[in-house]
Amino acid sequence: MRLTASLVLAASVLALGACQPAANGSEGSDSAAATPPAESSPSADTLTAEGWGPLRIGMTLDEVVAAAGPDSDPEAIGGPEPEYCDQFRPEQAPEGLLVMIEQGVLTSISIFEPSTLRTDRGFGIGSTAAEIKAAYGDAATVEPHHYVGPPAEYITAWNGGRPSEPYVQDPNARGISYETDENGVVTLIKVGGPSIQYVEGCA
Template sequence: MPNLKSFKILFTLLISTIVIVSLWAISVNAQASLTENSKLAINGIGPIRVGMTVDEASRAAGVKLVFVASGPDAYSCSYFKPQGELKGIAFMVTKGRIARIDISDKRITTIRGAKIGDSEDRIISLYPGQIQITKNPLTARPEANSKYLTFVPLDAADKNYRVIFQTATNRVVYFRSGKLPEVEYIEGCL
Protein backbone atom coordinates (compact mmCIF):
# COMPACT_ATOMS: atom_id res chain seq x y z
CA MET A 1 0.00 0.00 0.00
CA PRO A 2 1.48 3.39 -1.02
CA ASN A 3 2.37 5.76 1.74
CA LEU A 4 0.90 9.24 2.20
CA LYS A 5 4.00 10.99 0.80
CA SER A 6 3.80 9.04 -2.48
CA PHE A 7 0.10 9.82 -2.73
CA LYS A 8 0.76 13.57 -2.28
CA ILE A 9 3.46 13.53 -4.98
CA LEU A 10 1.21 11.64 -7.37
CA PHE A 11 -1.72 13.97 -6.63
CA THR A 12 0.48 17.06 -7.17
CA LEU A 13 1.72 15.68 -10.50
CA LEU A 14 -1.85 14.94 -11.60
CA ILE A 15 -3.08 18.43 -10.71
CA SER A 16 -0.03 20.04 -12.37
CA THR A 17 -0.66 18.06 -15.57
CA ILE A 18 -4.32 19.08 -15.62
CA VAL A 19 -3.41 22.75 -15.15
CA ILE A 20 -0.74 22.65 -17.89
CA VAL A 21 -3.04 20.91 -20.37
CA SER A 22 -5.86 23.36 -19.57
CA LEU A 23 -3.61 26.39 -20.09
CA TRP A 24 -2.31 24.91 -23.34
CA ALA A 25 -5.86 24.32 -24.60
CA ILE A 26 -6.87 27.88 -23.71
CA SER A 27 -3.78 29.24 -25.47
CA VAL A 28 -4.41 27.20 -28.64
CA ASN A 29 -8.07 28.25 -28.66
CA ALA A 30 -7.17 31.94 -28.22
CA GLN A 31 -4.72 31.75 -31.14
CA ALA A 32 -7.39 30.15 -33.30
CA SER A 33 -9.81 33.05 -32.80
CA LEU A 34 -9.97 36.13 -34.99
CA THR A 35 -9.16 39.22 -32.89
CA GLU A 36 -7.69 42.69 -33.36
CA ASN A 37 -4.36 41.03 -32.47
CA SER A 38 -4.56 38.70 -35.47
CA LYS A 39 -1.85 39.37 -38.02
CA LEU A 40 -2.49 39.88 -41.73
CA ALA A 41 -0.51 37.64 -44.07
CA ILE A 42 -0.49 37.57 -47.85
CA ASN A 43 -2.96 34.69 -47.81
CA GLY A 44 -5.09 35.29 -44.73
CA ILE A 45 -5.51 36.74 -41.28
CA GLY A 46 -5.28 34.78 -38.05
CA PRO A 47 -7.00 31.42 -38.62
CA ILE A 48 -8.80 32.54 -41.82
CA ARG A 49 -7.21 31.68 -45.16
CA VAL A 50 -7.89 32.87 -48.68
CA GLY A 51 -9.83 30.11 -50.45
CA MET A 52 -12.04 29.24 -47.47
CA THR A 53 -15.81 29.43 -47.76
CA VAL A 54 -17.59 31.88 -45.45
CA ASP A 55 -18.78 28.98 -43.27
CA GLU A 56 -15.28 27.49 -43.03
CA ALA A 57 -13.85 30.90 -42.11
CA SER A 58 -16.57 31.50 -39.49
CA ARG A 59 -15.80 28.15 -37.84
CA ALA A 60 -12.03 28.73 -37.98
CA ALA A 61 -12.32 32.25 -36.56
CA GLY A 62 -14.83 31.45 -33.84
CA VAL A 63 -16.97 34.36 -35.02
CA LYS A 64 -19.76 34.49 -37.57
CA LEU A 65 -19.02 36.37 -40.77
CA VAL A 66 -22.07 38.32 -41.92
CA PHE A 67 -22.99 39.69 -45.35
CA VAL A 68 -22.36 43.42 -45.78
CA ALA A 69 -22.59 44.32 -49.47
CA SER A 70 -22.11 43.06 -52.98
CA GLY A 71 -21.47 44.22 -56.49
CA PRO A 72 -24.03 43.75 -59.23
CA ASP A 73 -23.85 39.96 -58.79
CA ALA A 74 -23.53 38.76 -55.18
CA TYR A 75 -22.11 35.36 -56.21
CA SER A 76 -19.38 36.97 -58.30
CA CYS A 77 -18.31 39.39 -55.58
CA SER A 78 -19.56 40.30 -52.11
CA TYR A 79 -18.24 41.47 -48.76
CA PHE A 80 -18.55 39.91 -45.32
CA LYS A 81 -17.39 41.18 -41.93
CA PRO A 82 -17.05 39.65 -38.46
CA GLN A 83 -20.22 39.94 -36.40
CA GLY A 84 -19.88 41.85 -33.13
CA GLU A 85 -17.19 44.10 -31.73
CA LEU A 86 -14.39 43.37 -34.18
CA LYS A 87 -14.29 46.28 -36.65
CA GLY A 88 -12.09 47.23 -39.58
CA ILE A 89 -11.83 43.83 -41.27
CA ALA A 90 -13.75 42.99 -44.43
CA PHE A 91 -13.59 39.82 -46.49
CA MET A 92 -14.11 39.94 -50.24
CA VAL A 93 -15.80 36.73 -51.38
CA THR A 94 -15.79 35.71 -55.04
CA LYS A 95 -17.57 32.60 -56.29
CA GLY A 96 -18.23 31.47 -52.73
CA ARG A 97 -14.64 31.72 -51.45
CA ILE A 98 -12.61 34.36 -49.63
CA ALA A 99 -10.35 36.11 -52.13
CA ARG A 100 -9.09 39.13 -50.21
CA ILE A 101 -9.00 40.77 -46.78
CA ASP A 102 -9.38 44.56 -46.40
CA ILE A 103 -8.06 46.31 -43.27
CA SER A 104 -9.16 49.73 -42.02
CA ASP A 105 -8.42 49.29 -38.27
CA LYS A 106 -5.29 50.93 -36.82
CA ARG A 107 -4.82 48.07 -34.34
CA ILE A 108 -4.37 45.37 -36.97
CA THR A 109 -0.88 44.79 -38.36
CA THR A 110 0.77 42.60 -40.93
CA ILE A 111 3.04 39.78 -39.80
CA ARG A 112 5.99 42.17 -40.19
CA GLY A 113 4.24 44.88 -38.15
CA ALA A 114 3.05 47.26 -40.87
CA LYS A 115 -0.10 49.20 -39.97
CA ILE A 116 -2.28 52.20 -40.75
CA GLY A 117 -0.38 55.39 -39.98
CA ASP A 118 3.02 54.01 -41.03
CA SER A 119 5.09 56.10 -43.42
CA GLU A 120 5.89 54.93 -46.93
CA ASP A 121 9.55 54.69 -45.88
CA ARG A 122 8.65 52.33 -43.03
CA ILE A 123 6.73 50.03 -45.39
CA ILE A 124 9.65 50.00 -47.81
CA SER A 125 12.05 49.19 -44.94
CA LEU A 126 9.84 46.34 -43.66
CA TYR A 127 9.77 44.72 -47.11
CA PRO A 128 13.17 45.62 -48.63
CA GLY A 129 13.37 45.10 -52.37
CA GLN A 130 9.81 43.77 -52.56
CA ILE A 131 7.68 46.93 -52.82
CA GLN A 132 6.38 48.23 -56.15
CA ILE A 133 5.08 51.83 -56.01
CA THR A 134 2.31 53.09 -58.29
CA LYS A 135 0.07 56.16 -58.26
CA ASN A 136 -3.52 55.63 -57.14
CA PRO A 137 -5.55 56.19 -60.32
CA LEU A 138 -8.64 57.20 -58.32
CA THR A 139 -7.02 60.13 -56.52
CA ALA A 140 -9.15 63.18 -57.21
CA ARG A 141 -6.86 65.56 -55.31
CA PRO A 142 -3.25 65.61 -56.55
CA GLU A 143 -2.12 67.15 -53.25
CA ALA A 144 -3.13 63.92 -51.46
CA ASN A 145 -0.32 62.19 -53.38
CA SER A 146 -2.04 58.83 -52.95
CA LYS A 147 -0.02 55.75 -53.88
CA TYR A 148 -0.18 51.99 -53.80
CA LEU A 149 2.79 50.23 -52.22
CA THR A 150 2.48 46.62 -53.34
CA PHE A 151 4.38 43.85 -51.59
CA VAL A 152 5.40 41.23 -54.17
CA PRO A 153 6.60 37.99 -52.54
CA LEU A 154 9.82 36.33 -53.72
CA ASP A 155 8.71 32.77 -52.89
CA ALA A 156 7.32 31.02 -55.98
CA ALA A 157 4.64 29.36 -53.83
CA ASP A 158 3.23 32.82 -53.03
CA LYS A 159 3.49 34.34 -56.52
CA ASN A 160 -0.31 34.75 -56.84
CA TYR A 161 -0.68 36.81 -53.64
CA ARG A 162 -0.04 40.43 -52.72
CA VAL A 163 -0.31 42.91 -49.85
CA ILE A 164 -1.26 46.40 -51.03
CA PHE A 165 -0.82 49.47 -48.83
CA GLN A 166 -2.75 52.56 -49.91
CA THR A 167 -1.18 55.82 -48.82
CA ALA A 168 -2.14 59.49 -48.74
CA THR A 169 0.39 62.22 -47.98
CA ASN A 170 3.04 59.59 -47.29
CA ARG A 171 1.02 57.60 -44.67
CA VAL A 172 -0.77 54.26 -44.90
CA VAL A 173 -4.53 54.85 -44.73
CA TYR A 174 -5.72 51.34 -45.63
CA PHE A 175 -4.29 47.98 -46.68
CA ARG A 176 -5.40 44.65 -48.08
CA SER A 177 -4.07 41.22 -48.94
CA GLY A 178 -5.24 38.33 -51.03
CA LYS A 179 -4.98 36.55 -54.33
CA LEU A 180 -4.64 37.91 -57.81
CA PRO A 181 -6.58 39.39 -59.49
CA GLU A 182 -9.05 40.32 -56.70
CA VAL A 183 -6.46 41.95 -54.43
CA GLU A 184 -5.79 44.46 -57.20
CA TYR A 185 -9.43 45.45 -57.77
CA ILE A 186 -9.29 49.21 -57.17
CA GLU A 187 -12.97 49.68 -56.30
CA GLY A 188 -13.60 46.40 -54.53
CA CYS A 189 -16.66 44.60 -55.90
CA LEU A 190 -17.76 47.40 -58.23
Protein backbone atom coordinates in the same frame (compact mmCIF):
# COMPACT_ATOMS: atom_id res chain seq x y z
CA MET B 1 -9.40 46.77 -58.33
CA ARG B 2 -8.18 48.55 -55.35
CA LEU B 3 -10.43 49.90 -52.62
CA THR B 4 -10.38 53.67 -52.70
CA ALA B 5 -8.96 55.76 -49.90
CA SER B 6 -12.49 56.71 -48.90
CA LEU B 7 -12.88 53.22 -47.49
CA VAL B 8 -11.35 54.40 -44.28
CA LEU B 9 -14.93 55.26 -43.42
CA ALA B 10 -16.61 52.06 -42.37
CA ALA B 11 -20.03 53.44 -43.18
CA SER B 12 -19.21 53.79 -46.85
CA VAL B 13 -16.87 50.90 -47.44
CA LEU B 14 -19.62 48.43 -48.25
CA ALA B 15 -21.07 50.64 -50.98
CA LEU B 16 -18.23 50.57 -53.48
CA GLY B 17 -18.21 49.87 -57.23
CA ALA B 18 -18.00 46.48 -58.92
CA CYS B 19 -14.71 44.54 -59.01
CA GLN B 20 -12.33 45.55 -61.81
CA PRO B 21 -8.60 44.99 -62.21
CA ALA B 22 -6.20 47.92 -62.18
CA ALA B 23 -5.29 49.20 -65.61
CA ASN B 24 -1.88 50.57 -64.64
CA GLY B 25 0.85 48.12 -65.48
CA SER B 26 3.26 48.68 -62.61
CA GLU B 27 2.18 45.53 -60.77
CA GLY B 28 3.28 42.09 -61.81
CA SER B 29 2.17 38.61 -62.77
CA ASP B 30 2.63 35.19 -61.29
CA SER B 31 6.35 34.93 -62.12
CA ALA B 32 8.92 36.40 -59.76
CA ALA B 33 12.69 36.33 -59.67
CA ALA B 34 13.60 38.25 -56.54
CA THR B 35 14.08 36.80 -53.08
CA PRO B 36 10.84 36.93 -51.05
CA PRO B 37 10.70 39.53 -48.28
CA ALA B 38 11.86 38.21 -44.93
CA GLU B 39 9.03 37.69 -42.48
CA SER B 40 9.00 37.65 -38.72
CA SER B 41 7.07 35.02 -36.80
CA PRO B 42 3.55 36.48 -36.85
CA SER B 43 1.13 36.07 -33.97
CA ALA B 44 -2.35 34.68 -34.54
CA ASP B 45 -3.68 38.23 -34.81
CA THR B 46 -1.19 39.34 -37.47
CA LEU B 47 -2.08 40.00 -41.10
CA THR B 48 0.00 37.99 -43.55
CA ALA B 49 -0.29 37.39 -47.28
CA GLU B 50 -2.03 34.13 -46.35
CA GLY B 51 -4.75 35.73 -44.22
CA TRP B 52 -5.57 36.70 -40.65
CA GLY B 53 -6.22 34.63 -37.53
CA PRO B 54 -8.60 31.79 -38.42
CA LEU B 55 -9.18 33.11 -41.94
CA ARG B 56 -6.99 31.69 -44.70
CA ILE B 57 -7.08 32.87 -48.31
CA GLY B 58 -8.70 30.15 -50.42
CA MET B 59 -11.31 29.15 -47.81
CA THR B 60 -14.86 28.61 -48.99
CA LEU B 61 -17.63 30.90 -47.77
CA ASP B 62 -18.90 28.13 -45.50
CA GLU B 63 -15.43 27.76 -43.98
CA VAL B 64 -15.18 31.53 -43.42
CA VAL B 65 -18.53 31.56 -41.63
CA ALA B 66 -17.55 28.53 -39.52
CA ALA B 67 -14.24 30.19 -38.56
CA ALA B 68 -15.32 33.80 -37.95
CA GLY B 69 -19.10 33.93 -38.04
CA PRO B 70 -21.66 35.14 -40.59
CA ASP B 71 -21.99 38.63 -42.04
CA SER B 72 -22.21 41.09 -39.13
CA ASP B 73 -24.54 43.32 -41.16
CA PRO B 74 -26.51 41.13 -43.58
CA GLU B 75 -28.73 44.05 -44.63
CA ALA B 76 -25.76 45.99 -46.00
CA ILE B 77 -24.98 45.78 -49.71
CA GLY B 78 -21.56 44.20 -50.16
CA GLY B 79 -21.77 43.84 -53.93
CA PRO B 80 -24.28 44.23 -56.77
CA GLU B 81 -23.83 40.56 -57.58
CA PRO B 82 -22.99 38.95 -54.23
CA GLU B 83 -23.04 35.49 -55.74
CA TYR B 84 -20.02 36.61 -57.79
CA CYS B 85 -18.24 39.11 -55.54
CA ASP B 86 -19.18 40.20 -52.02
CA GLN B 87 -17.57 41.94 -49.05
CA PHE B 88 -18.54 41.87 -45.40
CA ARG B 89 -17.21 41.81 -41.84
CA PRO B 90 -17.71 38.44 -40.15
CA GLU B 91 -19.35 38.76 -36.71
CA GLN B 92 -16.25 37.52 -34.88
CA ALA B 93 -13.78 39.65 -36.85
CA PRO B 94 -12.52 42.96 -35.44
CA GLU B 95 -13.93 46.30 -36.54
CA GLY B 96 -12.33 47.65 -39.67
CA LEU B 97 -11.84 44.23 -41.31
CA LEU B 98 -13.60 43.00 -44.43
CA VAL B 99 -13.40 39.73 -46.29
CA MET B 100 -13.83 39.53 -50.06
CA ILE B 101 -15.65 36.45 -51.33
CA GLU B 102 -15.46 35.79 -55.05
CA GLN B 103 -17.54 32.94 -56.46
CA GLY B 104 -17.73 31.38 -53.01
CA VAL B 105 -14.01 31.64 -52.18
CA LEU B 106 -12.12 34.01 -49.85
CA THR B 107 -9.70 35.92 -52.11
CA SER B 108 -8.59 38.84 -49.93
CA ILE B 109 -8.90 40.51 -46.54
CA SER B 110 -8.87 44.29 -46.10
CA ILE B 111 -8.36 46.50 -43.05
CA PHE B 112 -9.05 50.21 -42.62
CA GLU B 113 -9.67 52.63 -39.75
CA PRO B 114 -10.40 51.86 -36.88
CA SER B 115 -8.47 48.60 -37.25
CA THR B 116 -5.40 48.22 -35.03
CA LEU B 117 -4.19 45.03 -36.73
CA ARG B 118 -0.63 44.89 -38.03
CA THR B 119 1.06 43.02 -40.85
CA ASP B 120 3.91 40.58 -40.31
CA ARG B 121 6.27 43.52 -40.95
CA GLY B 122 4.62 45.53 -38.17
CA PHE B 123 2.73 47.99 -40.39
CA GLY B 124 -0.86 49.10 -39.92
CA ILE B 125 -3.25 51.94 -40.61
CA GLY B 126 -1.28 55.14 -40.02
CA SER B 127 2.10 53.75 -41.07
CA THR B 128 3.95 55.73 -43.72
CA ALA B 129 4.91 54.92 -47.30
CA ALA B 130 8.53 55.72 -46.47
CA GLU B 131 8.60 53.10 -43.71
CA ILE B 132 7.07 50.46 -45.95
CA LYS B 133 9.38 51.13 -48.89
CA ALA B 134 12.40 51.02 -46.60
CA ALA B 135 11.31 47.65 -45.22
CA TYR B 136 10.48 45.94 -48.53
CA GLY B 137 13.04 47.62 -50.74
CA ASP B 138 13.15 46.37 -54.33
CA ALA B 139 10.75 43.52 -53.50
CA ALA B 140 7.83 45.98 -53.60
CA THR B 141 6.14 47.52 -56.62
CA VAL B 142 4.79 51.07 -56.43
CA GLU B 143 1.90 52.46 -58.46
CA PRO B 144 0.36 55.96 -58.39
CA HIS B 145 -3.06 56.17 -56.78
CA HIS B 146 -5.93 56.06 -59.27
CA TYR B 147 -8.07 58.69 -57.54
CA VAL B 148 -5.86 60.73 -55.20
CA GLY B 149 -2.96 62.96 -56.22
CA PRO B 150 0.71 62.37 -55.32
CA PRO B 151 2.19 61.19 -53.13
CA ALA B 152 -0.80 58.84 -52.73
CA GLU B 153 0.08 55.42 -54.11
CA TYR B 154 -0.21 51.65 -53.85
CA ILE B 155 2.76 49.65 -52.53
CA THR B 156 2.51 45.90 -53.15
CA ALA B 157 4.79 43.03 -52.16
CA TRP B 158 4.25 39.45 -53.29
CA ASN B 159 5.48 36.26 -51.68
CA GLY B 160 8.21 35.00 -53.96
CA GLY B 161 9.52 38.48 -54.70
CA ARG B 162 8.85 41.20 -57.22
CA PRO B 163 6.88 39.88 -60.22
CA SER B 164 8.07 40.57 -63.75
CA GLU B 165 4.73 41.00 -65.50
CA PRO B 166 2.23 43.89 -65.13
CA TYR B 167 -0.62 41.96 -63.49
CA VAL B 168 -0.65 38.91 -61.23
CA GLN B 169 -3.25 36.39 -62.34
CA ASP B 170 -2.12 33.19 -60.63
CA PRO B 171 -4.84 32.34 -58.06
CA ASN B 172 -2.15 30.78 -55.88
CA ALA B 173 -0.16 34.03 -55.66
CA ARG B 174 -0.18 35.75 -52.27
CA GLY B 175 0.76 39.31 -51.41
CA ILE B 176 0.18 42.43 -49.31
CA SER B 177 -0.92 45.80 -50.68
CA TYR B 178 -0.69 49.12 -48.83
CA GLU B 179 -2.77 52.08 -50.03
CA THR B 180 -1.60 55.53 -48.95
CA ASP B 181 -3.23 58.95 -49.07
CA GLU B 182 -2.07 62.39 -50.19
CA ASN B 183 0.00 62.63 -47.00
CA GLY B 184 1.83 59.36 -47.63
CA VAL B 185 -0.03 57.63 -44.79
CA VAL B 186 -1.52 54.12 -45.05
CA THR B 187 -5.31 54.14 -45.07
CA LEU B 188 -5.99 50.63 -46.37
CA ILE B 189 -4.16 47.29 -46.31
CA LYS B 190 -5.15 44.24 -48.32
CA VAL B 191 -3.74 40.72 -48.10
CA GLY B 192 -4.45 37.74 -50.28
CA GLY B 193 -4.44 36.76 -53.94
CA PRO B 194 -4.77 38.70 -57.20
CA SER B 195 -7.82 40.60 -55.92
CA ILE B 196 -5.51 42.80 -53.80
CA GLN B 197 -4.80 44.58 -57.10
CA TYR B 198 -8.40 45.70 -57.51
CA VAL B 199 -8.88 49.45 -57.60
CA GLU B 200 -12.42 49.38 -56.14
CA GLY B 201 -14.27 47.02 -53.89
CA CYS B 202 -17.43 45.01 -54.55
CA ALA B 203 -20.60 47.00 -53.81
